[in-house]
Amino acid sequence: MMEWALERGISVHRSCAVLRINRRRVVRWKNRRRRGPGVADTKPGPRQALHRIVPVERQQVLDFARQEAYADLSHRMLTVTAWEMNLFFVSFSTVYRILRDEGLMTPRGYQRRHNGRSLPPVRQALTGANQRWCWDISYIHTYEKGIYLYLYLLLDEYSRKAISWVISWRQDSQTARHLLDKGLAEENILDLPEQDRPVIINDRGRQMKAKPVHQLLRDHAMPQMFARPRTPNDNPFIEAAFSTVKCVPEYPGQFRDVEDAQPYFKNYFRWYNEEHYHSGIDYVTPAQAHNGLRDKILADRQQKFDQHRQWRKAVNRRLTDDPNMQHQPLAKTSNQSGLRSVINS
Numbered sequence: 001m002m003e004w005a006l007e008r009g010i011s012v013h014r015s016c017a018v019l020r021i022n023r024r025r026v027v028r029w030k031n032r033r034r035r036g037p038g039v040a041d042t043k044p045g046p047r048q049a050l051h052r053i054v055p056v057e058r059q060q061v062l063d064f065a066r067q068e069a070y071a072d073l074s075h076r077m078l079t080v081t082a083w084e085m086n087l088f089f090v091s092f093s094t095v096y097r098i099l100r101d102e103g104l105m106t107p108r109g110y111q112r113r114h115n116g117r118s119l120p121p122v123r124q125a126l127t128g129a130n131q132r133w134c135w136d137i138s139y140i141h142t143y144e145k146g147i148y149l150y151l152y153l154l155l156d157e158y159s160r161k162a163i164s165w166v167i168s169w170r171q172d173s174q175t176a177r178h179l180l181d182k183g184l185a186e187e188n189i190l191d192l193p194e195q196d197r198p199v200i201i202n203d204r205g206r207q208m209k210a211k212p213v214h215q216l217l218r219d220h221a222m223p224q225m226f227a228r229p230r231t232p233n234d235n236p237f238i239e240a241a242f243s244t245v246k247c248v249p250e251y252p253g254q255f256r257d258v259e260d261a262q263p264y265f266k267n268y269f270r271w272y273n274e275e276h277y278h279s280g281i282d283y284v285t286p287a288q289a290h291n292g293l294r295d296k297i298l299a300d301r302q303q304k305f306d307q308h309r310q311w312r313k314a315v316n317r318r319l320t321d322d323p324n325m326q327h328q329p330l331a332k333t334s335n336q337s338g339l340r341s342v343i344n345s
Contacts, residue, residue, distance in 0.1 A: 060088045121225040126158040129290045132199045136238040141254045152179040159290035173210030194221035201225040
């Protein structure tokens with residue numbers, strides 16, 4: 001392009017200005033073309049790894065994987081079995097790539113396969129609280145090995161607020177009904193028109209599919225959606241809430257009984273709802289989001305960011321003119337009049 005422009009009377013300097021590139025770069029390109037390609041212009045190292053797999057090993061992997069006796073082994077178990085039989089010695093990732101390229105990485109193993117008909121639950125966009133709830137049950141360790149308490153948790157997806165929670169020794173439908181009844185009473189759901197009541201999403205545990213739970217939701221005109229089997233991503237918010245429960249520094253890890261766990265979780269969920277700045281809802285508390293204050297808080301934050309940005313610009317301009325000037329106190333930017341006084345000064 002430079003040469004084409006030069007033939008038509010356009011200087012290299014002008015062409016570089018139009019294309020917004022440095023003239024020295026064009027000079028380097030010309031010198032490189034005049035010298036011709038050299039070692040410095042090529043990629044370092046050999047084009048192929050010297051320890052790459054040889055064709056006979058690739059064929060050994062394919063022949064072994066296609067044997068009926070090993071068709072149910074995962075690629076890792078297949079590799080280890082071949083190691084033990086002294087057939088080939090390649091890495092897990094190499095076996096995986098070979099099987100993938102040959103279309104042999106369909107589900108291998110004894111695990112149950114999806115029936116191909118299960119679909120993810122359809123999640124409508126949320127515009128406010130109490131439009132969709134999710135709930136689940138999590139194990140809570142006790143001091144006895146193999147004996148657990150169970151934490152039932154009902155969460156609002158829009159605000160991430162813990163609507164209700166129950167600690168129990170059992171996993172049963174009666175406790176699940178109690179959890180849902182508490183949530184209905186806490187949020188006065190039965191006072192809402194039927195079309196405005198929340199949708200319930202849960203996994204496919206026996207407590208979730210139990211007839212008492214199904215009957216409760218049907219009587220109150222609250223649709224129930226189910227996550228796909230072995231797909232925690234279909235119900236991610238409740239999983240994240242359980243992770244937060246067990247990862248806070250104050251979590252003791254073990255409890256003696258229900259009476260020991262109740263005070264802790266009462267304080268925890270008060271903190272979670274009213275003091276915890278949740279990253280999933282733009283770092284406001286679940287209670288603030290549930291009460292419809294999220295947009296106002298975010299707008300106020302943005303306004304303060306803009307005000308401080310204007311203040312810094314004004315102060316830095318003054319510092320450029322007079323390096324000996326001291327910084328103006330930040331307190332003057334606490335309101336719009338204070339900011340105006342700093343800029344005008």
